[in-house]
Amino acid sequence: MSETSNNNLGTRSVTLFATCMVDQISPSVGESTVEVLEHLGLDVKFLDEQTCCGQPAFNSGFRSESEPVAQRFLELFEKVDGPIIVPSGSCAAMVRNFYADLFRHDKGLVERARTLSERLYEFTEFIHRFFGSDAITGICDDRVTYHKCCHLLREVGIDEQPIEMLSNIEGLKMVQMNRSDVCCGFGGAFSVKMPDISSAILDEKLDNIEATKANRVVAGDIGCIFQIQGGLRRRGSTTRVLHLAEILSESIRNAKTGKVTE
Amino acid sequence: MTAKVRFINQVTKALGRTKIIRPKENYATAIFEDRNLASSKAAQALEDAKAMTTTLIDQMVESADEAGWKVHRTDNFEESAELIVSICETHRAKFVLRSAHSVLTDIPLDSALSASGTVLEITEHSSKGSNQQIEKSKSAAFNADVGITGVDYAIAETGTVVLHPRAGVSRLLSLAPPTHIAVLRPGDVLASLDELFAIQRGDFLNGKLQGSMNLISGPSKTADIEGTTVTGIHGPLEVHLIIVENDQY
Amino acid sequence: MKPLTINFRSKAAQTIGDEQVQNSLEHVYTGFYRGRLNAAADTHNWEELRTKGKAIKDHTIAHLDHYLEMFSEKVEENGGNVFFADNADEARQYITELATDRDIETVIKSKSMVSEEMALAENMNESGFETIETDLGEYIIQLAGETPYHLIAPAVHKSRKDVAELLDKDFADGDRVPDATELTMLARKQLRDVFARADMSVTGVNFAVAESGSIVLVTNEGNGRMSTSVPRVHVAVMGMEKIIPSIQDLSTMLRILIRSATGQRISTYVTMVNGPKTPDEEEGPEEFHVVIMNNGRHKLLKDPFLRESLNCIRCGACLNACPVYRKVGGHAYGWVYPGPIGAIVTPVITGLKDANNLPAASSLCGACHEACPVKINIPRMLLELRHKTAEGSSDPNERTSKFAERAIWKAWRTGMMGRGRFDWGARLAYLLMRPFSINGWIKKAPPPISGWTLSRDFPLIAGESLKSRLNRRRKKDI
Numbered sequence: 001m002s003e004t005s006n007n008n009l010g011t012r013s014v015t016l017f018a019t020c021m022v023d024q025i026s027p028s029v030g031e032s033t034v035e036v037l038e039h040l041g042l043d044v045k046f047l048d049e050q051t052c053c054g055q056p057a058f059n060s061g062f063r064s065e066s067e068p069v070a071q072r073f074l075e076l077f078e079k080v081d082g083p084i085i086v087p088s089g090s091c092a093a094m095v096r097n098f099y100a101d102l103f104r105h106d107k108g109l110v111e112r113a114r115t116l117s118e119r120l121y122e123f124t125e126f127i128h129r130f131f132g133s134d135a136i137t138g139i140c141d142d143r144v145t146y147h148k149c150c151h152l153l154r155e156v157g158i159d160e161q162p163i164e165m166l167s168n169i170e171g172l173k174m175v176q177m178n179r180s181d182v183c184c185g186f187g188g189a190f191s192v193k194m195p196d197i198s199s200a201i202l203d204e205k206l207d208n209i210e211a212t213k214a215n216r217v218v219a220g221d222i223g224c225i226f227q228i229q230g231g232l233r234r235r236g237s238t239t240r241v242l243h244l245a246e247i248l249s250e251s252i253r254n255a256k257t258g259k260v261t262e
Numbered sequence: 263m264t265a266k267v268r269f270i271n272q273v274t275k276a277l278g279r280t281k282i283i284r285p286k287e288n289y290a291t292a293i294f295e296d297r298n299l300a301s302s303k304a305a306q307a308l309e310d311a312k313a314m315t316t317t318l319i320d321q322m323v324e325s326a327d328e329a330g331w332k333v334h335r336t337d338n339f340e341e342s343a344e345l346i347v348s349i350c351e352t353h354r355a356k357f358v359l360r361s362a363h364s365v366l367t368d369i370p371l372d373s374a375l376s377a378s379g380t381v382l383e384i385t386e387h388s389s390k391g392s393n394q395q396i397e398k399s400k401s402a403a404f405n406a407d408v409g410i411t412g413v414d415y416a417i418a419e420t421g422t423v424v425l426h427p428r429a430g431v432s433r434l435l436s437l438a439p440p441t442h443i444a445v446l447r448p449g450d451v452l453a454s455l456d457e458l459f460a461i462q463r464g465d466f467l468n469g470k471l472q473g474s475m476n477l478i479s480g481p482s483k484t485a486d487i488e489g490t491t492v493t494g495i496h497g498p499l500e501v502h503l504i505i506v507e508n509d510q511y
Numbered sequence: 512m513k514p515l516t517i518n519f520r521s522k523a524a525q526t527i528g529d530e531q532v533q534n535s536l537e538h539v540y541t542g543f544y545r546g547r548l549n550a551a552a553d554t555h556n557w558e559e560l561r562t563k564g565k566a567i568k569d570h571t572i573a574h575l576d577h578y579l580e581m582f583s584e585k586v587e588e589n590g591g592n593v594f595f596a597d598n599a600d601e602a603r604q605y606i607t608e609l610a611t612d613r614d615i616e617t618v619i620k621s622k623s624m625v626s627e628e629m630a631l632a633e634n635m636n637e638s639g640f641e642t643i644e645t646d647l648g649e650y651i652i653q654l655a656g657e658t659p660y661h662l663i664a665p666a667v668h669k670s671r672k673d674v675a676e677l678l679d680k681d682f683a684d685g686d687r688v689p690d691a692t693e694l695t696m697l698a699r700k701q702l703r704d705v706f707a708r709a710d711m712s713v714t715g716v717n718f719a720v721a722e723s724g725s726i727v728l729v730t731n732e733g734n735g736r737m738s739t740s741v742p743r744v745h746v747a748v749m750g751m752e753k754i755i756p757s758i759q760d761l762s763t764m765l766r767i768l769i770r771s772a773t774g775q776r777i778s779t780y781v782t783m784v785n786g787p788k789t790p791d792e793e794e795g796p797e798e799f800h801v802v803i804m805n806n807g808r809h810k811l812l813k814d815p816f817l818r819e820s821l822n823c824i825r826c827g828a829c830l831n832a833c834p835v836y837r838k839v840g841g842h843a844y845g846w847v848y849p850g851p852i853g854a855i856v857t858p859v860i861t862g863l864k865d866a867n868n869l870p871a872a873s874s875l876c877g878a879c880h881e882a883c884p885v886k887i888n889i890p891r892m893l894l895e896l897r898h899k900t901a902e903g904s905s906d907p908n909e910r911t912s913k914f915a916e917r918a919i920w921k922a923w924r925t926g927m928m929g930r931g932r933f934d935w936g937a938r939l940a941y942l943l944m945r946p947f948s949i950n951g952w953i954k955k956a957p958p959p960i961s962g963w964t965l966s967r968d969f970p971l972i973a974g975e976s977l978k979s980r981l982n983r984r985r986k987k988d989i
Binding site for chain 2: 535538541542563566567569570571573574575576577579580583593594595596597601645646647648651664665666667669670671674690691692694695696698699702703706707721722723731732733734736737739740741751755756757758759760761762765766773776777778779780781782783784785786787788789791792793794795803805809810812813
Binding site: 182 | 874875
């Protein structure tokens, strides 16, 4: 907790919804999220009971399996006050945009989901809205390209903001990739159910990434990160795919230690 | 039960109703605007066309050019006639058809074409009558080298020429010959599609809607082969727009 | 047209492996998709127009019965005929009987997706009427004996060489491949004679105006105009959703349709037909028929969560925006309507059971929703259809999910309903996966995620959850 918060949030306390995939597959993204939020002077609460928002089953059509999980999420996070931060555009969209469909047979639940949604923010959106895109400075010497994850872009509305945020990182060279707003082909169960189509879409994305000669790809959703990283690895590429929170926290750390580490 | 009743009943049922209900007024569609309002909008559109002619012409020139018209601005009737003759000569036109638009008799077109020597026949493409005559007029249109029409309205937004087919303004005249020349009077340029359809709706509600209408914006084109745009697939390969900026208009 | 939706997977795979078609599909993005973006950027009130377009369509579809009645009465008042067809067979039969009765020899067809539902050209030819597609793309497709690949670019998958071979049967393999202009001029020559002798035309309808009984046709080539000028009988075929209320609404609808379809500000030709030719005209159809077809559309209308799909104005923007369409192509979808909108309309009209792969074949990226000129929320409807196929929510017969799939999601739910199980499940997965991993990634995974590792490494579950890591960190801080 290094800096006093200079925000229009009205509270110092926020709650992290890590999402199931970050929690169990990529916890470093969660830790980075916490570090960045703490760097902004916030107290970050973590509800130990959290699991998943219910999106995977919902997207596969299994609403009766999804619903109790979504309801559990709702009940759990209703217990805390203040902003809820999600380092995932997709999971934020699930709660904010799709719970209304999932719960549509129960007006009470729809209303509760709407109320909760008013204080649920995707990570980038939260920082951009309450702290501004120049709130975070740091150092890193990477050549970076940004991939616009679909749900973050189209459901949450975060477009160029991450690029603006990264422009405050000293030494970071941003290179625009072609078709950065075109899907990487992940799509949850789709990537496993229709691997040939998912891979064909991914191939185009990887070509566009490799053309930038970036050594880092930054994205905002863990599913897309796995898809792109998994594809790059298969091609033998050493390019790493990071969540925005990861590159920010690393840059903050670099600035503190005064050196750039790989 | 007729097919129509059965069909519409099924639609009503699918909408979750037992009978057709009249829709409540809705801002999005113009259907709830009455005749008086529609008429005044139409009158306004025509007035605006006259009041803003200079601006609209400049806009028209730009967007017509973009749409693929070869645009010419002329200062007087004689110049317009000479220009048309020179376009016909360039195409070695032997057979030229023209419509009965009055602008084409205002400019000394017929005499200029006759005098040019390369043009063999001028036909005012309007005659009603027998099947034989219909066939004759069709084949005339398909055999003509150049079709010349006036313009009923033009649209500055899109570079469009509007023609209402009628006696003296045949449907094929602006379509079948490989070259179409449209002659525009400056006061007939409307700002946008909004004004055009305001006028159409005014005409409709006053019982004056014409039988059909063609909006023409440049030469016939296609991009169906490898996405390459090619002009002249079915209609004209080349279209000219001549604006007669004569003091009399 | 007989649906072949069941072959989606194999057709898709075939197209993905076809380099030439993949190259052709690039144009869908570089040409049409970019064209729409530029046109939208060039239109100062673009979002306002979309909002208005959606509101017009929402209103019309909510009162479709009222407006259908109004439209048909007006067409008849104007001297036209209206035929209401419950299905494609009835529509086709009406047109064929009309052609027989009027001693028709040559029929020119303009592009019409509704006529594809009837497989009209094929059937008319079989019935002895020379029936020629006149849209260049459709003409190419007809010569190839195929179905359209795209809503507005039917032959987008064909190369110049393909076209040369189709147009000129003497074209030999070793010959120089003619350029697009030469090929277009060749087609012009071939089709001119057909136009001149046609005695009947069949066109689609871009918009049908209820208040005036008008139909509007939009083309760049001019075949729509030929169709409404030369033959003595004109038949316009339309899906029942094509209605808009007022003439004045056309300015909004034309703007969004054309800009979304090709990126043009306007197409070369927009033709408004208000009935048969007037008595003082010498050319133009003496008879004007409108065939309004349902063909299963009432099923879309009936479902409040799918009704919005009837707002579609068939611009093709969702296809151009769709990363899946751009890989699997148009034929994979197995019926008339490909791409995202096809993935909704086709299963409902032809049967969800055989077509269950269509709504599944989406990453839910939302590019279609973003591109749609009338803001149809396609991803939302894909999710509705997935719900039906997964759980048989509307009709148990529509359930196509496999037992194993259902079991997996049940297990998933169980795992997510308590933090203890969630952690325990993850640690178990970690232990099982770890021996097969290198540096935290797995090269070859077993089912159900074996598909993933065909082309991508799969991430190893973490040895320790975020919860546990954060708790350790906190203890250290204290």
